[in-house]
Amino acid sequence: MRTLNELNASGQRVLVRVDFNVPLKDGAVQDETRIAAAVPTLKHLLEQGATLVLFSHLGRPKGFDPAQSLAPVAPVLEKHLGRPVTFIGGTPELTPASEATLERVEAAPPGSVILLDNVRFEAGEEKNDPQLAQKYARLGQVFVLDAFGSAHRAHASVTGVARILPSYAGFLMEKEVESLGRVLHNPEKPYWVVLGGAKVSDKIGVIENLLPRVTGMIIGGAMAFTFIKAQGGQVGKSLVEDDRLELARDLMRRAGEMGVRLLLPVDVVAAQKIEAGTPTRIMPANAIEEGWMGLDIGPESAKAFAEALQGAKTVLWNGPMGVFEMDDFAQGTLAVGEAIARLEGAFTVIGGGDSVAAANKLGMADKFSHVSTGGGASLELLELGTLPGIEALNS
Numbered sequence: 001m002r003t004l005n006e007l008n009a010s011g012q013r014v015l016v017r018v019d020f021n022v023p024l025k026d027g028a029v030q031d032e033t034r035i036a037a038a039v040p041t042l043k044h045l046l047e048q049g050a051t052l053v054l055f056s057h058l059g060r061p062k063g064f065d066p067a068q069s070l071a072p073v074a075p076v077l078e079k080h081l082g083r084p085v086t087f088i089g090g091t092p093e094l095t096p097a098s099e100a101t102l103e104r105v106e107a108a109p110p111g112s113v114i115l116l117d118n119v120r121f122e123a124g125e126e127k128n129d130p131q132l133a134q135k136y137a138r139l140g141q142v143f144v145l146d147a148f149g150s151a152h153r154a155h156a157s158v159t160g161v162a163r164i165l166p167s168y169a170g171f172l173m174e175k176e177v178e179s180l181g182r183v184l185h186n187p188e189k190p191y192w193v194v195l196g197g198a199k200v201s202d203k204i205g206v207i208e209n210l211l212p213r214v215t216g217m218i219i220g221g222a223m224a225f226t227f228i229k230a231q232g233g234q235v236g237k238s239l240v241e242d243d244r245l246e247l248a249r250d251l252m253r254r255a256g257e258m259g260v261r262l263l264l265p266v267d268v269v270a271a272q273k274i275e276a277g278t279p280t281r282i283m284p285a286n287a288i289e290e291g292w293m294g295l296d297i298g299p300e301s302a303k304a305f306a307e308a309l310q311g312a313k314t315v316l317w318n319g320p321m322g323v324f325e326m327d328d329f330a331q332g333t334l335a336v337g338e339a340i341a342r343l344e345g346a347f348t349v350i351g352g353g354d355s356v357a358a359a360n361k362l363g364m365a366d367k368f369s370h371v372s373t374g375g376g377a378s379l380e381l382l383e384l385g386t387l388p389g390i391e392a393l394n395s
Helices: 033-047 073-081 099-107 130-137 156-163 171-185 204-213 223-230 242-258 299-309 331-341 354-362 375-384 388-394
Strands: 013-017 051-055 086-088 113-116 142-145 167-169 191-195 216-219 261-263 267-271 280-284 293-297 314-318 347-350
Touching: 013 033, 013 156, 033 051, 033 073, 033 171, 073 113, 086 099, 099 113, 130 156, 142 156, 142 388, 156 167, 156 388, 167 171, 167 388, 171 204, 171 314, 171 347, 171 375, 191 204, 191 299, 204 216, 204 242, 204 375, 216 223, 216 299, 223 242, 223 293, 242 261, 261 299, 267 299, 293 299, 293 331, 299 331, 314 331, 314 375, 331 354, 347 354
Parallel strands: 013 051, 013 142, 051 113, 086 113, 142 167, 191 216, 191 314, 216 261, 314 347
Antiparallel strands: 267 280, 267 293
């Protein structure tokens, strides 16, 4: 990809696709992580003497919706940049590609930082409408893609405009691709992958692509019960994908043929319902009683997983070990996260989503080599080796 090292932005109006898809509550930003992640790229461009025009999606609005406007992001971005941010939006007339927005952008003084409203207010955004991409392209002379979390979407603000303007990867995009590329293409061994989450079907492509490359694979979360049932285990009313049992058997067979260690939970924290404060019991993972379901890995599993990871030189972690959002079922995820964070001399990557939340809850996010900002994008890159956004920057 072309990177910022190849761009002299002095005197240029730079259109930057950022990922400001942040959680809002009562009109206030609840988590500033994605805003902070964009700051190095933005400061670099400003220091070169650029004028910045920033745009992003937020949520899934169906047309203009003031509740999903990016207006609350502007003051937070001001704080992070330490300079004024002009917000253009908040009305149906001031959507990112409107003539009124273009007029205001063109009238802004050099060195301005302009934040446009939600690109998903535009009907053609998710359809990658070429006419919409042309309208976006009028807003800048150069395009920078720094929204890794959206780089798996072939949308007008991601790939459409990248094929019109001279285009470059921002620092965040570059770091994401380099770090995930390292666990894909030249990982130092022993190399362990830790996968969790609800469904095997969400991770099939990742498992199949990484299986020939790894030393071992740890599977936790609800997806483990499909593998345990495929082995003949009793899993009570735990979540299982019955249509994936044969696939699970095939993956275990292939792992054995490749000499890859595939570890499943040996015990679980079980409950009769997913509810805070509900009674829990530790049960064998393959002998869960009827009416009970596994909602976290148990202490023996956490210990076994931590021991297996000792000495690893590369670790990729994607997905929680249980119903992490409830404290009653978070201990397994936290224990595995801590074991990875404490590895000496290892290259450790968190692949987005709840794993990042777990690292933040531990207060150990800074102990990992790389924390990805894109859950879906990181999974797709690990499965396919590229993304539409990367391809557009290479075109």
